[in-house]
Amino acid sequence: MVELCILYDKVRFEERSIYDTALKKGIRARMTDAKTLTISTNSDRQEFELGDIILQRNVSHFRGLYLTACLEFLGMPVINKFRVSETCGNKLMTSIALAKHNVPTPKTYFAFSPEAAMEVIERVGFPIVLKPMIGSWGRGVCLLKDEEVANMIIEMRAENDNALGRIYYVQEMIERPPRDLRCIVVGDRLVAAGREWRTNVSRGGKSESAPITNELEQIAMRAAKAVGGGILGVDLMEDNKKGFLVHEVNNTVEFRGASKVSNTDISEAIIDYALALVKR
Numbered sequence: 001m002v003e004l005c006i007l008y009d010k011v012r013f014e015e016r017s018i019y020d021t022a023l024k025k026g027i028r029a030r031m032t033d034a035k036t037l038t039i040s041t042n043s044d045r046q047e048f049e050l051g052d053i054i055l056q057r058n059v060s061h062f063r064g065l066y067l068t069a070c071l072e073f074l075g076m077p078v079i080n081k082f083r084v085s086e087t088c089g090n091k092l093m094t095s096i097a098l099a100k101h102n103v104p105t106p107k108t109y110f111a112f113s114p115e116a117a118m119e120v121i122e123r124v125g126f127p128i129v130l131k132p133m134i135g136s137w138g139r140g141v142c143l144l145k146d147e148e149v150a151n152m153i154i155e156m157r158a159e160n161d162n163a164l165g166r167i168y169y170v171q172e173m174i175e176r177p178p179r180d181l182r183c184i185v186v187g188d189r190l191v192a193a194g195r196e197w198r199t200n201v202s203r204g205g206k207s208e209s210a211p212i213t214n215e216l217e218q219i220a221m222r223a224a225k226a227v228g229g230g231i232l233g234v235d236l237m238e239d240n241k242k243g244f245l246v247h248e249v250n251n252t253v254e255f256r257g258a259s260k261v262s263n264t265d266i267s268e269a270i271i272d273y274a275l276a277l278v279k280r
Contacts, residue, residue, distance in 0.1 A: 003051035080230035088251035101226035117168035183220035192262035207257030
């Protein structure tokens with residue numbers, strides 16, 4: 001019997017839901033704390049009891065990313081793959097991937113010095129958004145309303161010892177309703193879509209179901225394909241003039257809010273997808 005491994009560093013609703021659903025379906029499943037693993041260049045796959053396929057569910061982006069690289073080095077199948085995790089975890093790389101595949105996104109600028117960043121900001125005009133290249137849940141996102149605020153934030157970033165903090169990811173401000181759309185893509189299926197009002201659900205926002213139109217499905221699936229596919233959360237904004245714009249693709253997707261309003265069992269869809277990959 002195929003065994004599924006859920007690799008975590010913190011047990012959240014999603015990890016527990018996948019595990020419980022697997023047990024209810026009569027599927028062998030195990031929960032493994034990523035923080036307990038040690039891998040070397042001499043390691044062999046047989047040293048580890050990690051089942052037949054691994055769901056990478058680490059909250060820590062870098063822990064999950066480089067552990068995935070190690071597991072793939074050992075020949076273990078991991079969802080999502082390293083290259084998908086690497087792309088989704090970096091906003092600049094995500095934007096480039098989406099643009100290459102003609103997925104509609106907010107206009108985004110990349111600058112590599114404080115002076116270049118300010119030149120872009122002043123040219124595009126206020127308000128404008130400055131985001132960190134690495135990060136989630138809206139942390140570090142700054143709405144720059146005027147030149148004084150922009151200068152202050154850019155100066156702070158320039159003094160940051162983090163090298164990535166000196167690469168400036170600047171995005172146009174989108175005129176939109178106070179909500180985001182999250183689409184859950186599993187393989188070649190859009191399994192759920194929901195509206196998240198104002199804030200990320202994990203930080204107190206409210207979810208409601210969203211109709212899966214042909215347009216929404218096509219954009220979400222194109223975005224998922226652009227970053228390499230797998231189990232993904234595609235986040236979109238509804239521009240008042242341009243329509244749907246993809247602004248982020250999440251590698252370790254959270255679906256607590258979506259599961260409350262979706263007619264599809266998201267955990268079951270994830271499990272079925274993982275098991276199908278093993279059987280190919």
